[in-house]
Amino acid sequence: xxxxxxxxxxxxxxxxxxxxxxxxxxxxxxxxxxxxxxxxxxxxxxxxxxxxxxxxxxxxxxxxxxxxxxxxxxxxxxxxxxxxxxxxxxxxxxxxxxxxxxxxxxxxxxxxxxxxxxxxxxxxxxxxxxxxxxxxxxxxxxxxxxxxxxxxxxxxxxxxxxxxxxxxxxxxxxxxxxxxxxxxxxxxxxxxxxxxxxxxxxxxxxxxxxxxxxxxxxxxxxxxxxxxxxxxxxxxxxxxxxxxxxxxxxxxxxxxxxxxxxxxxxxxxxxxxxxxxxxxxxxxxxxxxxxxxxxxxxxxxxxxxxxxxxxxxxxxxxxxxxxxxxxxx
Numbered sequence: 001x002x003x004x005x006x007x008x009x010x011x012x013x014x015x016x017x018x019x020x021x022x023x024x025x026x027x028x029x030x031x032x033x034x035x036x037x038x039x040x041x042x043x044x045x046x047x048x049x050x051x052x053x054x055x056x057x058x059x060x061x062x063x064x065x066x067x068x069x070x071x072x073x074x075x076x077x078x079x080x081x082x083x084x085x086x087x088x089x090x091x092x093x094x095x096x097x098x099x100x101x102x103x104x105x106x107x108x109x110x111x112x113x114x115x116x117x118x119x120x121x122x123x124x125x126x127x128x129x130x131x132x133x134x135x136x137x138x139x140x141x142x143x144x145x146x147x148x149x150x151x152x153x154x155x156x157x158x159x160x161x162x163x164x165x166x167x168x169x170x171x172x173x174x175x176x177x178x179x180x181x182x183x184x185x186x187x188x189x190x191x192x193x194x195x196x197x198x199x200x201x202x203x204x205x206x207x208x209x210x211x212x213x214x215x216x217x218x219x220x221x222x223x224x225x226x227x228x229x230x231x232x233x234x235x236x237x238x239x240x241x242x243x244x245x246x247x248x249x250x251x252x253x254x255x256x257x258x259x260x261x262x263x264x265x266x267x268x269x270x271x272x273x274x275x276x277x278x279x280x281x282x283x284x285x286x287x288x289x290x291x292x293x294x295x296x297x298x299x300x301x302x303x304x305x306x307x308x309x310x311x312x313x314x315x316x317x318x319x320x321x322x323x324x325x326x327x328x329x
Contacts, residue, residue, distance in 0.1 A: 028269065028284040035291045043298040053177055055294050057245070060183035061238055062260055063286035066268075067190045068234035069261040070282045071227040074194075074207045076274030077125065077132040079228065082235040082261055084143025085117050086254025089239035091151040094249025098159030106161075107168075110240050111233055117143065118232020122225035140258065147251040156249040169244030179241050186234065191279040203227065207274030259314060264289050266317040289313075 039046040046052075065082050072079045093110045097103070117139065124135035158165055171178045194200035205213040206223050214220050235254070243249045268285030270277025292313070296306045 028267070028281060028288070032284055032288050032291065035288060035295070039291060039295045039298070042295060046294065046298060051294070051298075055290050056180045057177050058290040058293065059283075059286050060177070060179035061241060062264055062289055063183050063283055064186055064241070065231075065235050065238045065257060066261040066264040066282050066286050067186055067279060068231035069258075069265050070190070070268070070270055070277055070279060071194075071203060071230050072132070073262075073265050073270050073272060074203050074274060074277050075224055075227050076207045076210070076272075077224065077227065078136060078262070078272075079118075079121060079231045080133065080136040080258045081117065081121060081139040081143055082231060082238075083254035083257035084140045084147065085114055085232055085235040086239040086242065086257055087147035087251055088117065088143050088150075089113050089236045090243045090249040090253040091147050091156050091251050092249075093240060094156035094158050094243050095150070097161040097165060098157055100159070103161060103165055106165075107240060111236050114232040114234070114236020114239075115229050116232070118229040118235070119225070121232065122228035125228065126221040126224050144251075144255075147253075151249070151251040153251060155251075158243065158247055158249070162247050165244050166247060167244070169241040169246075179245075182237070182241065186237070187279055187283050194279060199223070199226070204275050207271075207276070209275075260289065260310070263310070263314040263317055267313070272318065272322075 036046075065086070069079055069082065089110045092113060093106050096106045096109065101109075121132075121136050121139055124130040124139075125132050128135075167178060168182075169179055173181055194203060202213065202218050202223050205216065205218055206220050210220050213223075235257075238257075239253065242253055264285040265277070265282055266272060266285075267288055268277065268281030268283070270281060289310075292309070293306065296309065301309075
């Protein structure tokens, strides 16, 4: 037990958790293949290029924000505010574009907004010792109110920048939708950070045992602040891609996105109890959720019924995670 309070003990445990998560990811891959086979059987149009492109875009939008959520959940936290961050950044960026602010500046300001909002969550959790659930629930409600207030509850057009800005969310690069390239880049960077950097090992260590990590010399507060900033920044990036494709900034953008992200992360094998999970698992989890949503759309299932299915998936995923945690305890 004493070994857990040493850097070697903390990192050894986090390494074992990472190895087990990788093994789980391979199982998830076969689940994804099986779902694709079911989709092809139920609707041959699943394999149409246009449909596959739409699935890819959906995976990208779900996946980018879910990667940020992965960092947070790995530290045994939660971020319920990502959906409202998307809404705030969406309407703010749309209004900036319509007022003539250059596109690069808008992208930069949008990401800064995400960093600031994520930093507010981090300050609440680290400085004021607020439970992550309560802190991010509060910013969820406040963020949605801010988005509705500054937009006066109405969608915001992008003005003359509509066509030029469309490339970010609706354009193609080498025949592949740009959001997929962005998602791939984010996923690769996140994978390298968690797998091959001191910060990544510290994230796992804090999630495994925050007190042991502190005794091992890890600056737990700095790690926690960083993961909420990362989550906020990636939520902002999702917002920019969303308004680019839709060519409008909706104050309701990102509604329930936090639930989608949590479901994806848990399905991807990241433990709600912290210290275990991989970016590979999150990527596959995003693909699984996107394929399920696409199957339901192709079969003409009502959006209301789809909400029931998604809710059931979230409950099943969390129940399985709780059961698995009890088995290991």
